[in-house]
Amino acid sequence: MTVIYFVRHAHSYYTADEYNRPLSDKGFEDRDRVTKLFTNKIIHAIYSSPYKRSVQTVAGIAQEHKLEINTIDSLKERNLSNGNLLDFDTAIHQVWSHPKFAFEGGESNEVAKERAITTLQKIILAHPNDNIVIGTHGNIMVLMMQYFDAQYNYSFWKGLSMPDVHQLTLQHFVLSDVQRTWKD
Structure with missing residues (x-):
C-alpha cells in the first residue's frame, strides 16, 4: 500500500506572482498545526508544487522528519487563464x-489532470509501500483525486479549507480509502 497525504497549502497573501506568493501570518500558524499532524507518522518522502506557499506549508513536516522537499513543476496549480477573469467563481x-473547456492560455480540467496524474503515477511507482506527503493546491489536488474516483468534483473542491489534508490509501493504482485528516 502507498499512502499519499495531500496537503493543500495554508492561507497566503495574494500576489500576481504565483511562484513566489508567500503564506500569510495565519498561514504560518496553520502550517505549524499541519506539522503537528505528522509528528507521530512515518513519512518516507515529501514532494511539492514549486509554488512558495505549498513548499512553506510542508516545510515543517520536512524539518520534523529530516527529509528534503522534492519540488516538481507538474504538481503546480492549474493555470486557469493567461489573463484576469472578471468572476473567479463563475470561471x-x-x-x-x-472538463475539456479552457480559457485563453489556461488549462482545461482534462489537461491539468493529465499533467499531474502522470507525475503522481511516477511517485507511486517510486514508493510502492511508502507514506508520501505532497504539498499541493485545491484544484489540482481534487483533479488528482477525481482520477481515482469521480465523486471528487467541483462541490468537493468548494468544501475544502485552506490548509486541508487528505490521506489516500492506494493498492498499486487502485484507491482503497480516503480520509480527511485536517480539522479546522
Whole structure:
C-alpha cells in the first residue's frame, strides 16, 4: 500500500506572482498545526508544487522528519487563464462543468489532470509501500483525486479549507480509502 497525504497549502497573501506568493501570518500558524499532524507518522518522502506557499506549508513536516522537499513543476496549480477573469467563481464552475473547456492560455480540467496524474503515477511507482506527503493546491489536488474516483468534483473542491489534508490509501493504482485528516 502507498499512502499519499495531500496537503493543500495554508492561507497566503495574494500576489500576481504565483511562484513566489508567500503564506500569510495565519498561514504560518496553520502550517505549524499541519506539522503537528505528522509528528507521530512515518513519512518516507515529501514532494511539492514549486509554488512558495505549498513548499512553506510542508516545510515543517520536512524539518520534523529530516527529509528534503522534492519540488516538481507538474504538481503546480492549474493555470486557469493567461489573463484576469472578471468572476473567479463563475470561471471555476465553468471549467469544472466542461472538463475539456479552457480559457485563453489556461488549462482545461482534462489537461491539468493529465499533467499531474502522470507525475503522481511516477511517485507511486517510486514508493510502492511508502507514506508520501505532497504539498499541493485545491484544484489540482481534487483533479488528482477525481482520477481515482469521480465523486471528487467541483462541490468537493468548494468544501475544502485552506490548509486541508487528505490521506489516500492506494493498492498499486487502485484507491482503497480516503480520509480527511485536517480539522479546522
